[in-house]
Amino acid sequence: MSERDSGSSGRARATTQPTARASFGAFVRKPVERPVANAEKAPAAQEMCAESAQSWPDDAVEVGAIVDAYGLKGWVKVAAHADAGQGGDALLSAKRWWLENGRERKSAPRLQSKVHGDSIVAHLAGTADRDAAFALRGYRVYVRRSDFPALNADEYYWVDLLGLDVVNEAGVELGKVAGLINNGAQSVLRIEYPATGKDGQPVTDERLIPFVGVYVKTVDQAAKKIVVDWEADY
Structure with missing residues (x-):
């Protein structure tokens, strides 16, 4: 066995031991080259169009x-x-x-896109010149989760780990995955759980568990559960 965490997606691999990887945002770097992707030119009718909350896809990920x-x-x-x-x-x-x-939403077919330095450049339907492209500055970009590329069996997008219950091998509940962190060496699960503050009032506390094979034993997305080798008092 093996998205900046703002609800974005990411990819994590549980490895047998921590290995250093460079990363961008919420994803662990995987040493693989990707070719430039060029979509087929969209039909003229499929231009940029306005969207509403009702037409926005349920699985959109920033x-x-x-x-x-x-x-x-x-x-x-x-x-x-x-x-x-x-x-x-x-x-x-x-x-x-x-x-x-x-509050403004729209969508457009992607005509072409490619990696350019540390960013991505793209041509969308409906942007014929620089002025039209400049008018899109500040828009956040979403992609349907169903359009994400497939992963290997030991890899997980961060967005799919959020909200999963975390229990140890003894069945003790440790909390839920509230986020992930990349510390430069590996991904780390940020787990929130209910606790009691010094004033006796309920508070939310957190645990940090490295997402590596020595600690993460199973990830069952269907059951929405992660089993770890981790004690509650660590």
Whole structure:
């Protein structure tokens, strides 16, 4: 066995021992090269369109934000929450992007996208020139979870781990996954659990458990449970 944590997705691998990996956002770097992804040109009718809360997909996951225009032909520059190859490649493969800025929502077919330095640049339907692309600056970019690339059996997107119950091998409940942290060496589960404060009032406390094979024994997404080799008093 083996998203910046703001509800974004990420990829984590439980390894037999911690190994150093560079990372971007909420994803552990996996040493693999990804080719530039070019979607087929969308039909003319499939241009950028307005969306509402009702038409917004239930499985939309924030994966980046448009920070600038790129070039003169309508391309945008995206600061991705994860590097391509660690889950940010959803920006390279999803056929449609969902955009949100405040209360305004829209979506557009992705015509082309590619890695450019530490960001991703893309051409969306409906942005024919630099001015149109610049007008999208500040929009957060979402991709449907169903459009995320498939993972290996020992890899998990962070968004799929959030909310899972964590118990140890003795069956003691340790809390729920509230977030993940990348410390440069491995992913770390941030687990919240109810506790009592010094004033006797209920508070929320947290545990940090490295997401490595020596501690994480099983991840059962269907049962929404993670079993760890970890004591409650650690």
